[in-house]
Amino acid sequence: MAKREFNSNAEIVFTCGEAFHYKGEMMVEEHCLVRVLSGELKVIHADKTYVFGAGETHLFPRNQLATLVKYEKEGLPYKAIVVKLSNTDLKDYYALHPFKPTIALSGKIARFGKSPLLDSFFQSLLPYFELSNKLPENLSKLKITEAITILRTLDKHVDEVLADFSEPGKAELTAFMERNYMFNMPMEKFSYLTGRSITTFKRDFKKAFHTTPQKWLIQKRLELAHHLLKEQRRKPVDIYYETGFENLSHFSFAFKKHFGYAPTQIENK
Incomplete structure (x- = not known):
């Protein structure tokens, strides 16, 4: 489940999965443009x-919740380049290229x-990951601007997403x-995404x-896990993460405490 990330700077990242199968959850506060180089991303x-x-x-x-599953494909581990389009960079860009969103498409x-x-x-980004020092900020800005310009060229609706602050x-x-x-996710993320303070x-x-x-979250996740184990005949090791548990031992402990038997014993119930 380990992974490595090589950074030219905070906004342009090369990520390489050292493991051949990695799961993680994501909720970023910035748009991310992702190119998969090898492997597969779900x-x-x-x-x-x-x-x-x-x-x-x-x-x-x-501001979208998702579970990421990174696989090897054709014998190659997951590798990708991630370009982060921050609100600051996007506001600078649209100050020079005014656009007012009229419809909301940010959820897709x-x-x-x-x-x-x-x-x-x-x-053009690949050689930058061989630099011993960070990419100069002015060059990074140029690449971010290039990325935005390309997206606008390829998708006439992308402004509705990028210019929505x-x-x-x-x-x-x-x-x-x-x-x-x-x-x-932390409770603070749930509260933020529902437009509320934590209180x-x-x-x-x-x-x-x-x-x-x-x-409530523990009960709902355990009920989902029970359904997947009982009705779909899936294995605990395959479902603990997608039902919201960080590791198998925590899942097994919570499952037995709630139902009175271990997840591996469900076939006998």
């Missing part, structure tokens, strides 16, 4: 799963097909949590569910 949202192979590029929007991953523009852009609005709490309880989030949660967020 991005699991609450309602849709995306799979990206070598040579494919996608734009991962900010944008997949980009084969493009000589994207190919040449990512190829609004923060999450106050979401309907019950529906949001029912859709996203399996993501193992208001806990208060509204108690009113909606008549229990604490921690107790």
Whole structure:
């Protein structure tokens, strides 16, 4: 599950999976443009799963919950280049290229097909990861601007995503949590994504569910795990992470405490 990251600077990252199978969860506050170089990346949202192979590029929007599963493919580990498009860089860009979003598209991953523009852009970044020092800031700015320009050329709707600097609005709490309880995120992230302070989030949660967020999340995740084990005949080692548990031992302990028997004994129940 280890991974390495080589940074030219904070905004342009080369990531290389040392393991051949890696799982992790992600909620970034910046848009990320990702080119998979080798291996395969599965991005699991609450309602849709995306799979990206070598040579494919996608734009991962900010403030979205997802589980990432990185696989080896054809004997090669997962490798990718990630270009972060920060709000600061985007605001600087759109100050010179004014655009006012009229529709909200920020919740969807944008997949980009084969493009000589994207190919040449990512190829130009590879030598930077061999530098012993950080990439000069002015050069980094040029590459970020180049990335934004290419995206605007390839997708006429991308401005609606990149130029939207609004923060999450106050979401309907019950529906949001029912859709996203399996993501193992800090409570502060859940509160932020529902447009609440942590104090208001806990208060509204108690009113909606008549229990604490921690107790409710554990119960929901264990119920999902029980369903996957019992009805789909899956193994504990294959489902503990996607049901929101950090490791197998924690999952097994919580499962036995709640149901009275170990997850490996479910076939006998």
